[in-house]
Amino acid sequence: MARIIINQSLVSKPEELVRLCPFNAIEWDNEYLQINAACKMCKLCVKKGPAGVFTCEEEKVEEIDKSLWKGVCVYVDHVDGDIHPVTFELIGKAKEMAAKINHPVNVIFAGSNIEAKAAEILHYGVDEVFVYDAPELKHFRIEPYTAVMEDFINTTKPSTILFGGTNVGRSLAPRVAARFRTGLTADCTILDMDESTDLAQIRPAFGGNIMAHIYTPNNRPQFATVRYKIFDAPERNQEQSGKITLCKLDADKLNSRISVKDVKKKETVQTIEDAEVIVVAGGAIKSKEGLEMCKGIAEKLGGMLAVTRPLVEAGLADARLQIGLSGRTVKPRLIICAGVAGYIQFVAGMDKSDTIIAINTDPDAQIFNVAHYGIVGDVNEILPKLAEELGA
Amino acid sequence: MEILVCIKQVPGTSEVEVDPETGVLKREGIDSKMNPYDLYGVETAIRIKEQTGARVTVASMGPPQASEILQEAFMMGADEAALFTDRKFAGADVLATSYTIAQGIKKVNIPDLIICGKQTTDGDTAQVGPELAEFLSIPHVANVTKIIEVTDKAITVEMDMGHSVEIVEMLYPCLITVEKGINVPRLPSFKLKLATKNKKIPFYSLSDFEDKNEKNYGLNGSPTRVLRIFSPEANSDRETWTGSGEELTGKLVKKLKELKFA
Missing domain, CATH: 3.30.70.20 (Alpha-Beta Plaits)
Structure with missing residues (x-):
């Protein structure tokens, strides 16, 4: 004990x-x-x-033989055959880590009618794609998908398996980890491979301002989930490499107590709270044209336009786009504050954002107190150039 | 129908800081509250209760003072409670936590439906629900955004799959994790507070469980270890850029590319 x-x-x-x-x-x-x-x-x-x-x-426990577990593996994250791009980012990381310990990179792909899609993965430099193709796997249902993972693990004895930090990955990975009574670390932001084949799993802890280095010293396989846009996807090779191995599950393992009645595409009414990138137009943006430019830049960066209170009061923008105590609270991965003064009521609505870039002509502007990158300059000069550079 | 909701007591603030001088976690102002995501789970259960007459039990694992949040759930309308508490559970990671709760639920009674919040604000893993379902050998659906129908055999829910939503029916016994925003949790009722203030909350410890092997609990039952805790690189130290509009734009574009936004 x-x-x-x-x-x-x-x-x-x-x-x-x-x-x-x-x-x-x-x-x-x-x-x-x-x-x-x-x-x-x-x-x-x-x-x-x-x-x-x-x-x-701490009581000494019997040590496992880690050399019996080989392979740095990636679960192919998809919904109905649409592969989530996080999959390729994980493949890139898996290749880098596998090279350090001379392990193969294998991927697991479960679904229905996915053979052509599996061939596409061979362009990314993996060693083997294990394909479980069955009509029962068309939709993500937890029991058959867990059974696939169980079969894969029992067959190949992998050392590490990476899952995307998506709704699918975050549902499947813990289920499999529990089945094998092994460790899983959620939403790692840094991963590295130790010579001992222990996966170094680093993630924010206790609400995000402390980092924890977590590892799994005496269990295999070891699991981690990683969110989208943390790692780099490898370049797609012209040539295919590696091979596809078709695997089969017994019919009883494909049973589920869950039945999918309907699938609906989501309505795309995006709110600024959901945006991963936000460009905020502040008081220095005084015209409709300036707002349109901010919007164009935001969209080019995959995000949304937001504004400060004066622009709403001036009737230039909808109140639903307003950030601050009297507006919405946002926590995007990137926020660019263009010509924003940075009064406390505004800052309270956005200071938890991951990366804050502020542009203001006044080097003493309050917004710089919360910015990670403070650009002392004129938005009316910088934004048009930025829009041009980004092709917005 | 029997429903069990798993809830957790978490620090009142998520802002825990490391003292840069000593490396010790700063503990000022840490009080406790119910994990905010769990409020949606309790509310989901109470709404099903109002509709079907189900009996709602709330369960938690934690120190004895975690019974405070079970009391709070009584004030929202929960009928029964259970607390799994033992010093031997200390240092549990997700696996050992899920296993402990599973053992506790087996002791209390496996209900038709288990409801968990999406995740906790202190661990942020979102893993305990699925692992718990695995240990109880029941199916689960995560990211539930709507309860569509509750019958005596199955529950039909809407599940968020990122770009789409799926309507799925799942037979009991089963587990769901509910998203924030599935409903608006009610405030604790003063009437219920008075009515339930003397309600006993049973405590269960390791000696009550079917599996009494200490190796499966707490730090011993945890496959993961924290090697070290450290402050993130001080990127909160602001970089200030000055220069011509041209230079500044160039730097900005470079930074956006580096951060993979452009």
């Missing part, structure tokens, strides 16, 4: 020791210092406490 042991005889200032734990797991009952059920085994008390007071006891 791994646990924190407290050497009571060394405890001198219990109130201070209690504060070592960010999870309130250390308790002082006026006699003894105790660890309660809130302990997350983060071992900060061992690291930061006075020497010898907190120690961690």
Whole structure:
């Protein structure tokens, strides 16, 4: 049993020791210092406490033979045969990591009538595509898809499997991880391969301003999900390489207690809350033309236009596009604030955005306090050039 | 019909910071609340209860003080509660957590329908629901955006698949994870607060479970380990660019390409 042991005889200032734990797991009952059920085994008390007071006891477990598990694999993420581009990004990363430990790169593709699509994957430099093609796999239903993964893992004994951080990947990966009683790390932002074949899984923890390096020391396969646009997709080769292996599942494994009644394409009413990229037109944009230009740039970057309150009040833009306390709150991956002053009521609606770029002529503008990249310049000069560069 | 909703107590703020001097997590102002995504799960269950007369149980795993959020669920209309709590569960990752909850639910009673929130605000993994379903050997549908029909044998829901939505029917027993925005969670009722304030919440520990092997719980039952925790590279240190409009535009385009937006 791994646990924190407290050497009571060394405890001198219990109130201070209690504060070592960010999870309130250390308790002082006026006699003894105790660890309660809130302990997350983060071992900060061992690291930061006075020497010898907190120690961690971990029982030795039998080590597995990792050399029996070979292959860095990618699950082909798709809905009804439409391959999600995250798949190719994962293939790129898998190739890079497999090269370090001399493992093959294999992909798993389950669906219905997907042979032609599987051939396309051979243009991306993988070693083998394992195809499970059956009418029952037309729709993503959890039991047969989990059965596919189970069969693949039992057949090939892979070391690592990567899944896209999509609705499909985030539903399937945990299910398979539980079946094999192994580790899975969600939404990694950095992945690397250790010589030991342990996958270094790095992701934001506790709400995003702390990074955690997680690994799976004694279980295989090891699983990770990664969101779209984290890694680079490899170039498509003219020539195909690698091979396709057709696999079959027993009929009873294709059964499901789920039946798909209908599939509907989503209506595309996008709101600024959903946009991954936002270009905000601020008070320095004074005309309809300026707004149109911002919109064009936003669309070229795959995003949406938003505005600050003065533009709404001036009747230049719809209130649904307004960011701030009196408007909407957004957290896109990229936000470009063009000519925005950056008053607190605006900033409160966008300061959680991943990357903030601000353009303002005033080097002391408040918006620069939250910006990651502050561009001291005139939007009316920069935006037209940017629009031209981007072909907007 | 029996419904069980899994809920979790999370820190009141998601803004946990590392002290740059000492490397210790700053703990100021950390209070606790029900994971906001779980409110949608509780609301979904209560609405089904109002429609069908189902009995709603809420369950959580955590320290004894997590019973606060179970009380809160009573005030929303939950009928029963269960807390899985034991020091031996400490340090559990997703696998060990899911396994613990599965063992607890087996002890309480496997319901017709289990409802989980989309994810928690402290772990953000969205994995416990599917893993729990696996350990209970029941099917699951994640990302549910609408409950369409609830009969005595099956539930029909709308599932978000990214570019499309699918209408799927799933036979009981089964598990769904519901999206934020599936409904508007009600506020706790003062009347129910008074009516339920003396309601007992049973605690279950490892010794109550069918599988009593300590190796399957807590840190021991967790295949993943945190090697280290560190502050992200200080990209919050702002870069300031000055220059001509031409230069600035060039730099901006280069940065957009580097960040893969252009």
